[in-house]
Amino acid sequence: MEKLYEGKAKIVYKTEEPDKVVIYFKDEATAFNAQKKDIIEGKGILNNKISSIFFNLLEKNGIPTHFIKQLSDREMLAYKTTIIPVEVVVRNLATGSIVKRLGITEKTPFNPPLIEFYLKNDQLGDPIICYEHILALGLATEEDIKKIKELAFKVNQVLKDFLKNIDIILVDFKLEFGKKDDESIVVADEISPDTCRFWDAKSGERMDKDRFRLNLGDLSKYYEEVLRRLEGEKS
């Protein structure tokens, strides 16, 4: 298959149909703008399976995504999109970068959830941007941003409610949006413990990439536990 794009954690391949791509999930783990790197065997498989469950869930709730179906352990069939170069973060509780950046107390709840935008640009270190920068840089239109915000909040509500049932707190997450050939905006990229913060509702343990960022170890074990609970709930 012809490679269209290779990122830090995934490879996108062409298919015979021009509007569809295959996304291959790698085992690479990176953090702090790729200054910290490792290979965690099986992570790609877990993220593909977890993402597939989440994308299915969103679709069932009327939220458009690029997802078509899971093809294999590491492969997902998806609609080809042009990624809008804005990473969208939704925060329910304050943790991570925002705590230090704005001097907010750890675990402060955001009501309503806080939405943030970051310029998707590794060379610049994905700097935070605002609505005004998105327009000034021509990254998206006013209507696009309105749609993206609406979808991001919906995704938060759907995921948060679903995860609550399996004793997982959705702390925050990052979404990417893409435009399909028909110009419609859909949730793209992945939705996994690499891109979300999941805390166990009972123990408070981190079940996400913070285990790698903060050297807590046992990443696969916790990703497997997330998948186990998701599979239990969906069936």
Added chain:
Amino acid sequence: MEKLYEGKAKIVYKTEEPDKVVIYFKDEATAFNAQKKDIIEGKGILNNKISSIFFNLLEKNGIPTHFIKQLSDREMLAYKTTIIPVEVVVRNLATGSIVKRLGITEKTPFNPPLIEFYLKNDQLGDPIICYEHILALGLATEEDIKKIKELAFKVNQVLKDFLKNIDIILVDFKLEFGKKDDESIVVADEISPDTCRFWDAKSGERMDKDRFRLNLGDLSKYYEEVLRRLEGEKS
């Protein structure tokens, strides 16, 4: 006089009237979150005089400010305000921090002008924030922000047009807003070459604090030239 507050470049004193304060302009110059410091003799006098002219100009154009009158070389009488802890930056041309932060080409024009918000917090290094953070942190209400944006764009238009007549390009500037005892929002702090970027329209020379930031020298000479042109124009 009783000191109410001392900042990096100004001191605010109580007066006998509870709704009025005296602002004293110091000669201290600071940059890069006060990592670079110096005393530039006479700077306080120049900034007080220049600010007084600008505040007068804004008032004449129907923009509310804290300014009442210039009292002496270094002193201004102003309404007492509670400062909203959000620094508002309006940019007509890209230069300074934004160029590096977002990878924008130097001198790129912003049409419409780009407005940015920064959390007024020296300890945190005045981090950039967005509309959503202002609400989440309770720094201002939706109505406050709407008013602040409206006033900031008006200030830009009035200053830009006025400065154009005296061959000065208004590149960007920082405003602070305060709430008077009657809860009305006014332009506060100062408007001077310490808080604005002024470029000579003919030579392109910098006539502002970048002379200090970038070690270009002759700061007083250029601030005096700004004052000279302003006094010529207003008379």
